[in-house]
Amino acid sequence: MERSTKVYIWYAIAALIGIVLLRDVWMQQSHVETISYSEFRTLLEEGKVAEVGIGQEQITGALKEPAPDQKEHFVTGRVEPGLAESLAKYGVKFSAQPESGLLKGLMGWLLPTVGFIAIWMLLVRPMMERQAGGGLMSVGKSRAKIYMEKTIKTTFADVAGVDEAKEELQEIINFLKAPEQYGRLGARIPKGILLVGPPGTGKTLLARAVAGESRVPFFSISGSEFVEMFVGVGAARVRDLFEQARKHAPCIIFIDELDALGRARGTFTLGGHDEKEQTLNQLLAELDGFDPSAGIVLLAATNRPEILDPALLRAGRFDRQVLVDRPDKKGRLDILRVHLRKVRLESGLQPDEIAALTPGFTGADLANLVNEAALLATRRGAETVTQDDFVQAIERIVAGLEKRNRLLNPHEREVIGFHEMGHAIVALAIPGVDPVQKVSIIPRGVAALGYTIQRPTEDRFLMSSAELENKIAVLLGGRASESIVFPHISTGAADDLSKATEMAHSMVTRFGMTKELGQITYEAETSPFLAGPGLANWQQRRYSEETAGKIDQAVRAIVDRCFDRAVSILEKNRSILDTGAKELLARETMTQEQLGKLAATIKREVADSTRPPAGTAKAEIHSIAGLERTAQ
DSSP states (O other): OOHHHHHHHHHHHHHHHHHHHHHHHHHHHHHEEEOOHHHHHHHHHTTOEEEEEEOSSEEEEEESSOOTTSOSEEEEEOOOTTHHHHHHHTTOEEEEOOSSTHHHHHHHHHHHHHHHHHHIIIIIHHHHHHHHTSOGGGTTSOOOEEEOTTTOOOOGGGOOSOHHHHHHHHHHHHHHHOHHHHTTTSOOOOSEEEEEOOTTSSHHHHHHHHHHHHTOOEEEEEGGGGOOSSTTHHHHHHHHHHHHHHHTOSEEEEEESTHHHHBOTTOOSSSOHHHHHHHHHHHHHHHHHSOGGGSEEEEEEESOGGGBOHHHHSTTTEEEEEEOOOOOHHHHHHHHHHHHTTSOBOTTOOHHHHHHTOTTOOHHHHHHHHHHHHHHHHHTTOSSBOHHHHHHHHHHHHHOOBOTTOOOOHHHHHHHHHHHHHHHHHHHHSTTSOOEEEEEOSOBTTTBSEEEEEOOSSOOSOOOHHHHHHHHHHHTHHHHHHHHHSSSOOGGGHHHHHHHHHHHHHHHHTSOOOTTTOSOOOSOOOOTTTOOTTOOOOOOOOSOHHHHHHHHHHHHHHHHHHHHHHHHHHHHTHHHHHHHHHHHHHHSEEEHHHHHHHHTTOOOOOOOTTSOOSOOSSOEEEEESSOOOOOO
């Protein structure tokens, strides 16, 4: 029922009640006079009362010959229980009479009914709508948000850094604009297009841009909204979604987080088999049943394609998979230009330098970076956003918030200073390593008491074994510095050791970089999108105890070799280590320009001509006290 119709019904009920009340009041005021009981007894004793009606609480009656200033009918409250005997004594005709009839009878059934309806409309129904998606009658209705063609303002101009994905989707736009021309050679549009990529890369934004470019209705729904505790509800919602899409064709159906709906059947360890499998089966049936020539295009997005049901990905259903990956330097530059249009920048700011500082950032990360930089500039009362604001915003996102108020005792502060300077000197002494951008002993984040930032010079997608050992040596530079300077080592290198061990373990078990164990992979790669630092999935071991012992020995040999290398570098540059640590303790932060003076006097290793140039796929931050963050 439409909202306006409901309002009219309530107006009609209120008007009816008002009319009845006004009529009763008017009748009572115009023909009936209210008198006191004593006056009634006086009239009764004088013989002026013709007849009376006795109710439970009041007495109504009529006079024989009313005076000019009196009304013929009267009403008074009932007081004396023995009134009947008195009436009989004076020969007055009397009878029992019920209370005011129509009004009280109407109120007796109307008010409870109105009350129950009001409770239902105001309390029960909204609660059921929240829990059952619109009430019991609409529990099987689709919850998709419908955006008509005039309400979608997103276009490809708002999407950057995913040029290959936009090219893949351009033919979808051409088909929706002119389906008869597109199929003139017998080609058909793919039934389903699956957008695959890490979180924050712009999959949902890209789907909205396709709808905005093609100017067609856009149905947007999350895969989790099909899953309910009632068996059959999800399948009913899938049917209703496609029925609505057929009415609005040509259109686009976008299902976000498809893995919540399309997880492989038979993999559920707990309950929920029937509902999830029926919902997935209904989606498969709809994909087989609808004709793409009708102008319905199904887009879906997921960052976990490895857990999807194989039947969902076969040809004829999701025919095409489009990778929306993290952008390279050019892509990051294009994304930054889109977001920088909304920010007031200082003249001469170079977006390409910001793009070079953010390897591994997704589109969502870059949008957050621009916003953080603008907030920093606003907080200090500046008129424009400067390059330094972006550098500080990058450090804040990657390493955490500065904690200048955290007090450290002098010994701990000295340990942190030598630890971080150890990272920096090892990085400066090894050829082909990313240049050090900044060293600081100012605490950041949850547990970082200091950090060293290396800035990659270019995006890299392959790394040699020599480069990996260089990175491990830089990671161990902090522990090596502590072992040289202090009689006892501290717990500050915990995260460095974890990262170094993980990298050496991957060299042995995944990359086949040890001669003793051969060109064999002993562990499979984890999820390419969701597996991040510290996210390890359990895997069944596929090798013997003897091989496991060899793996442990190989991993330890790599780590020990890199640690000895870091110690050797620092011993050769011990005076520079002491000087640099004292300067760092005095300044608290040293930039690349300030470190350049130290770098000029460092005894560097001999460059290996077989090693590739510097540059990695991630900006490294080596921090003391257990925190190392990388820009994903």
